[in-house]
Amino acid sequence: MNIKAKLADKETIDRILVRMAHEILEKNKGSKNLVLIGMRTRGEYLAKRLREKIKQIEGIELPLGVLDVTLYRDDFRTRIKQPQVSVSNITFDINDKDVILVDDVLYTGRTVRSALNAIMEFGRPSSIQLCILVDRGHRELPIRADYVGKNIPTAYKEEIKLKVEEIDGEDAIYLIENENK
Amino acid sequence: MKYLFKNTTIINPEQQLSLKDFDILISDGLIIKIGQNLEYDNSNTKVIELKGKILVPGFLDMHVHLREPGREDEETIETGSRAAANGGFTAVACMPNTEPSIDSAEVIELIKNKSKSFIVDVYPVAAATIERKGEFLSPMLELKEAGAVAFSDDGVAIKTASILKRAMEYSKMIDLPIIEHCEDESLSNGSMNEGINSTLFGLLPLPSVSEDIIVMRDILMAQYTGARVHIAHISSANAVKLVREAKKKGIKVTAEVTPHHFTLTDDLLKTYDTNLKMNPPLRTHQDVQEILEGLKDGTIDCIASDHAPHSIEEKELEFDYAPNGVVGLETSVGIALSELFHKKVLSIEEIIMKYSINPRKILNIPIPSFAEGSKAEFTILDLNEVWTVDKEKFLSKSKNTPFDKRLLTGKPLGIFNKGKLFLNGEII
């Protein structure tokens, strides 16, 4: 794995999140019916930051849940490594809510597909909106994001890596070349 | 037909005979001449070159189950005889737990008649009690006259001390031994030796004390009545010690052991292989060590296979449901040569004693000798041939062996008996 470029730093990410918070509030006409669900692992941290931004703007702290989609994946038969599962943590009722589903990178769309299935089993929200920091293209399913932080067209061999301070010690987006592919 | 066996080694400890590079000439089943570089008539003599092989007095397996009459799907007198010949035995003693059991002169005659045309001599062991039920004595005098060589309720011990006492007193008249399967029925609802392994493998235990109790009972009864008792398939260390002490006191007790009981231990049952299920069960390393000691010091007189054929369907059942027993005729001698002779537990002379001389002494059967004018009855051994057991090549009808694919050193090549030569799997 080689780092090819640093695409964004802390300030840039922060600005993007502020913008997306505004977009979300604008589209939903406020925060009244919103809940946030972050996808493990880095989507969870992005969701937490979005909650902060929305709180700064609206003065309201939105409910936030964490979703682990391992059990909904469609690649058990083709993967070599068995993925480790962890707990989903959604403690509030999502029925009739507008769910903002947050993840770091949108790629084939399969993870989002798994997440949609998973969310449906917690209840019947009135809408699910997808909020993505980086859209790198190469979709395999008819899925698109409602809020996109940054569009970064990539080659197949490349990968987008989001780093967050809580886990990786810095906030940044990197473009990586993966030679194993 | 004449046979000349050339350049062979001839060993018979009973005659104190040990000849190297000798020839032996046989005509009509009788030994005509023993000597070096014998002359022979080319036209009517079959010459067999046996350089490096040895001839020993014909081996006798004194504990086999031929299943006829009753379970001819598992073995018959014919297939059992062929298996015996292939295993190096010129004679076998067959156990009475057939259907009907061998408790009448008629059944003995049936076995004698059926075996007449085969190369192996079959000596029936008759039931000690009617239907082996432990209630009434079998007609021992008549059975002996018909050809019985011993009495046994094998499969179970003679049921009560009182019927045992009468059986011993009665058989003493005709000097035939009682062969005992030593197991206390009230302790026998398990399927493997009691020990840490029975706990680990979750199988109900058969404690070795079940064997020891009956061995002790039988020894005391033999002492009390003065009759002869032979302990079949001894398997526990304590039983070996009891027999050793009894022999020191001059009590008329003898004992046999099977190849699986001096080779295998209950550790192997972790695979739940039903070909390791037998009664008495495989026991511990300590038991095997005591058995080897008993073989060395003469406490254990004979090696017998307890050849117990079972159909594939029966042995493929779940462990508890599968019947006890393994076939042994075609692996016994190879195992003994590998495990006892090559590992220096016994000399070849001692092996011959345990396979040929002692069993005949116990059963009052004449011992074959290498002497001009004697009947030719011998086993041909190659002490050094390395071979792999292959159950598919067995001549027995059944294949339930725990020794399949085992590498052995030393092999029985064939036998000569009743004027016929069986060599490398067929009559020549």
Place this chain on the structure above:
Amino acid sequence: MPLSNRHLLGMQNVPKEDIQLILDTANTFKEILERPIKRVPTLQGKTIVNLFYENSTRTRISFELAEKRLSADAINFSVSTSSVSKGESLKDTVKNIEAMKVDMIVIRHSVAGTPYMLTKLCDANIINAGDGIHEHPTQALLDLYTIREKKGSFENLKVCIVGDIAHSRVALSNIFALKTMGAKVSVCGPSTMIPKFIEELGVEVIYNIDEAIQENDVLNVLRIQLERKAREYFPSIREYVKYFGINSQRLEKNKKDILILHPGPINRGVELSSDVADGPYQVILQQVTNGVAIRMAVLYLLGTLN
């Protein structure tokens, strides 16, 4: 890290890492069991046969629920033991089931070693749901999960298994798993119900129930079989209750903070008095809930191995 074996036949020789992984994975499934829709699509398209040669409604339902909640196709195949002798052999049954293309077989059988035999007869993943008096690994795992929930860890935890140890598959699986996880294990019961060489497993034997209560943090109390056959091992139920039964006076007298497990079904008034069976120390119904989560974890971990 995936599991180190593609079958679960017993807890003997299952490494600590595997036990840890199963217990951790069960957390995920326990969360799913709290949801309104208690189902995930993980094993969609997998076929699992519950092959029960022995009647055990509880264990079968627990496995069946676990399978359905993972979206597997679950099929029950019950063979009554009485018809075995007349009917089809195990080998033929298994070959038949395999020909129907199944992925996993959960087997309960009264003869020890039968799950092991199955691994030689077919390619499916085999899960032992109890074989004779040998092992019952998922029961041990759910016991451990329940203990860990309440006690946090196994290091230096003292656990005593009470009852008929010699004829219990639950006891043996618990002993292996608890020892592996670092607990101190003892057994308590009439000496006729303690296997002769059990100390060789590093297990302490206690014949006095008061001592067992005093010295342990957890009691795993086994069901006493009341059939005639089992009765050969102790003089009378009255004597058993008096000297080995657990009641609240006994608990009060000796120690308060103790956790009581029981694999069920309980003989009320025999191994546990009714006030203990419903009392504050027991976690019997939690064990049942955890059983489904543990079985989901095992099915998931084996079913998604490549």
